[in-house]
Amino acid sequence: MEAAYVVHQSSARLRLRVPARRHNGPWLETAAIALRQAPGITSVRSCAATACLTLHLAAQTRSAAALAQPALRTAGIRLVGSPSPRIAAHHPQCTPPPQPIAATGLRADRRTLALTLFLLLLARHLVRSGWLVPGLALAWYLWESLPILRRTMRGSSERTGS
Known part of the structure; x- marks a missing residue:
């Protein structure tokens, strides 16, 4: 049974x-x-x-x-x-329970790697010059001010499957 x-x-x-x-x-x-x-x-x-x-x-x-x-x-x-x-806790409809997230490794194209390298070098420069806090504030302001940037970033991650 x-x-x-x-x-x-x-x-x-x-x-x-x-x-x-x-x-x-x-x-x-x-x-x-x-x-x-x-x-x-x-x-x-x-x-x-x-x-x-x-x-x-x-x-x-x-x-x-x-x-x-x-x-x-x-x-x-x-x-x-x-x-x-x-x-x-699930919705009364027949929905599958959430699956645990498994780390399978990272996949990145050249553009993502180049952007990551650029941001790391920029962060290094901002730390050495004492402009880290103003730089982060500017990045946050741009992120909040330009919704098209968020849509573009979200759309590119959905297309690449990451």
């Missing part, structure tokens, strides 16, 4: 997440077919990317989980405790 958490519950709908079956579309579809045949359940949707099953119930009750419990047991699903805070 697979462990499932209640992600969202209303009087006529129940959304479950089966973390062990994430990206396992065939298993989720088989479970959805078994749940569709159960009495009291009008329709079932499955989302393989997030391992969600959404059950629509015929009768509106206070506890949709209690009403669907026998059908879930026949489909090989058991409800366990409350979801982890990471799962519970």
